Amino acid sequence: MRVLVVLNQGSGSSGDAAPDRLADALRPMGDVLFASPDDDEGVRRAAAGAGVVVAAGGDGTVSRVIGALAGAGNEPRFAVIPMGTGNDFARTLRMPEDPVDAAEAIAGGRQRPVDVWLASGAGVERRFVNASVGGFPVEVDERVGDTEKRLLGPVAYLTAGARAAASMERFAVRVNDVEWAGCVAVGVGNGRTVGGGIPLFPGADPGDGRLDTCAIAARGTIDLARVGLAVRRGEHLGLDGVLAKSEREVRIETDPPIELNLDGDLAGLRTPVEFRHAGTATFVVPA
Numbered sequence: 001m002r003v004l005v006v007l008n009q010g011s012g013s014s015g016d017a018a019p020d021r022l023a024d025a026l027r028p029m030g031d032v033l034f035a036s037p038d039d040d041e042g043v044r045r046a047a048a049g050a051g052v053v054v055a056a057g058g059d060g061t062v063s064r065v066i067g068a069l070a071g072a073g074n075e076p077r078f079a080v081i082p083m084g085t086g087n088d089f090a091r092t093l094r095m096p097e098d099p100v101d102a103a104e105a106i107a108g109g110r111q112r113p114v115d116v117w118l119a120s121g122a123g124v125e126r127r128f129v130n131a132s133v134g135g136f137p138v139e140v141d142e143r144v145g146d147t148e149k150r151l152l153g154p155v156a157y158l159t160a161g162a163r164a165a166a167s168m169e170r171f172a173v174r175v176n177d178v179e180w181a182g183c184v185a186v187g188v189g190n191g192r193t194v195g196g197g198i199p200l201f202p203g204a205d206p207g208d209g210r211l212d213t214c215a216i217a218a219r220g221t222i223d224l225a226r227v228g229l230a231v232r233r234g235e236h237l238g239l240d241g242v243l244a245k246s247e248r249e250v251r252i253e254t255d256p257p258i259e260l261n262l263d264g265d266l267a268g269l270r271t272p273v274e275f276r277h278a279g280t281a282t283f284v285v286p287a
Helices: 019-029 042-049 059-069 086-090 099-107 136-143 147-154 156-167 219-233
Strands: 002-007 032-037 048-059 079-082 110-121 124-128 132-133 171-175 179-190 211-217 240-248 251-257 261-263 267-272 273-285
Touching: 002 019, 002 042, 019 048, 019 099, 032 042, 042 059, 042 079, 042 273, 048 099, 059 079, 059 086, 059 124, 059 267, 079 086, 079 099, 110 261, 110 267, 136 179, 156 219, 156 273, 171 240, 179 240, 179 251, 211 251
Parallel strands: 002 032, 002 048, 048 079, 079 273
Antiparallel strands: 110 124, 110 273, 132 179, 132 261, 171 179, 171 251, 179 211, 211 240, 251 273, 261 267
16 A cells, blocks of 8 residues: 655644654555645645555645545545644544654554535635634734744744734624624634644534534623633633534624634635535544
């Protein structure tokens, strides 16, 4: 069997494991070759005939690999080696944090189905596997530079969050048939965490065919800090100002329009946005 490793050399922790060490750990599965996620056509060519395609990078790398191979004709199994800044989808799949340990877990792993979702907005249509979130998290994304990611890792999101909180603007949200005012964040989750381990969707199951939706309203800075602390602990569901639902299809509208990220990437996706199920992929996870 052939194993394709799509290695994102620019990911937050890409220097933590040399390609030859990853190849050695994966070699019990078969011949190992590498490709870059920046070239969709190159990924498709390299994946032809591969039994397993491993996304070595962050959440964005995983969704780009899934998107590149959608409708390509072959149906490989997928796997994740966490080498990004947040690695939230890998966290939901309970992958080891160390890249070499994760590669070894893949070599001896089991299979599980994972839902793939399609986000559609004006001029943007893209698949994702972990989450799509807007408002406060996007402001944080925009304030986190590549250098800050490399030097600080997940801590970069905390420092950027403190800066963003001071200038946070509120917006009105409509999620399907429910309206929510004074919001600072809204999004959907297939995985449980965003931003390097924040359990925004603590009950999400990536294989149940449903998206967990969360909208958070906060009146002022103190209220935002209170809710933010609860979110960090995964204890926000049920609080005043927090809307949480689980749906098979989701439409999010906001006033004014806001940008939502896709698995941590900013791709120009602005509300209104519709989310629908786009199939199931088979992932190799720890046994």
